[in-house]
Amino acid sequence: MQAKRFGATALVCGVAVGLLAACGTRHVSRDISPDGVAAEVIFPAPERAVLKEGTFPNLDNLRQVGAGVSKEQLYHLLGRPHFREGYAGVREWDYLFHFRDAGGVTTCQYKAIFDRNYLAQSFHWQPQACAERLREPAANAAPAPTPSAAPRRFAISADALFAFARADAEDLQPAGRADIARIAGELRDPGDLRRVRVIGHTDRLGNESDNRALSQRRAETVRQLLIEQGVPAQRVVAEGRGAAEPVAGPCQAQQRAALIACLQPDRRVEIVAEVER
Template identity: 50%
Template sequence: MKKLNLTRRNARLTLCAIALLALQGCTSYVSKGIADDGKTAAELVFQPLTDAWQPEGIFPNKDNLRAVRPGMSKDQLYDLIGRPHFNEGLVAVREWDYSFHFRTGGGAVSCRYKVLFDRDYRAQSFHWEPSACASFIAEPPLAAPVAPVPAPIPKAIQLSADALFAFDRAALQDLLPSGRRELDRIAVVLGGAKVEHVRIVGHTDRLGAVAYNQQLSEARAATVRAYLIGAGVPGERLAASGRGAREPVVQCQQAQRDDLIACLAPNRRVEIVVKALDENTR
């Protein structure tokens, strides 16, 4: 009986020795002296392609390769770049090897890729053979910011006096909300533009006395100038004047007064005429 037990014990020892030798055979090509933190190795070993179970390699997804980061688990790496292409061992494996190909203008380039793991089997360092292969997954350069194209400076802007002011009014407090919004928009354009000067010209319709219309047109132009200055446009660029009813844009002959007033509306206006700095060179 003792002899039988001794035989069994020797058989188990023999099997263990064979298993150990097998494991050693499976790990004969692993890198030497991988640091506990997985960031370095005394000697990196890239196995020959003849030892790969998938010697033809693959064309990897570059975005997935760029997403590989230190600290990833083996499952996370598997999801991104697949299983390794070589058999580094059966137990306690702390490196994975891949054979990748990248397309170029002159064909395809073959590269080797190695991942080293720390003692907790978290990926920590990544290596290429040849090292220049790392350039294939370098982040593409950011496009240079495109300078915004400045909006063209309008040569002339016509504003309806009926939209700017209350009826027969010209003071700053008489500006309507719609007129203030329009002047705010114009102030932004003029404030950021290269402008030599701006002429603000008030016009009226032909109804009423000539002297009164002249005074009304001047007052409205002056109010628009004051508003633009208050909105940030340099005052030295702005000049205001009035033309009364001398420069109509429409002629009307309606017999009914209300119809005539409506027809003459385009004549009741404030014009803003802009001269840009570069116009003198044209």
């Protein structure tokens, strides 16, 4: 069985992925943690790309990329990485993407960083403004929905859900599990339910990439629990917004413990249930 697995890995690395033949090439970002977060994110020089022309990515595929995707899944969504980073033992993949605008073509670099199990956990853009490409276009103006068609919103404090700075299912507080079960009970029957968005947020403490990764992991954990409670999986999506949408006050506290307490409202998970009009 081990021989078969080795052979399958060699086939993916050497044939199906083509330019991934340089398996095991070291990463360029520094101090990648077991959880898939780099102490310093470094992008390779664009001229070092193996696929020098880059690609025009499918935006719908890009929006499907999230914490926990495997290398095989990432390959099927985005294609092979564009730099000579390899497959086996490699902790990051880099891409050179182009987007066509009214004024011409914009080029962006995109990076996925993998955890110790080689599942992608954090994602980065250069320049950072390229991340806005993932936002879904605003819908055409439509008549105002009736009150019964307005999205249903549930907000749960992340501190009630998880231990501080944690995001996995085993870190959930009992009160958080109870809240998720209650919300799932209200969303279990599809009816006119169109989509459930699970949105993770953090406070401003820590760096941007860590906060974005933490918020994404929390949202993915809550999404999975809603599915386990009977909410249709195809209707539930997760996204992490880091510290981009704070709701706490100015919070000028000098001592860290007081500042953490003041920023508590920012550490939250929102569940937005959208219904058909």
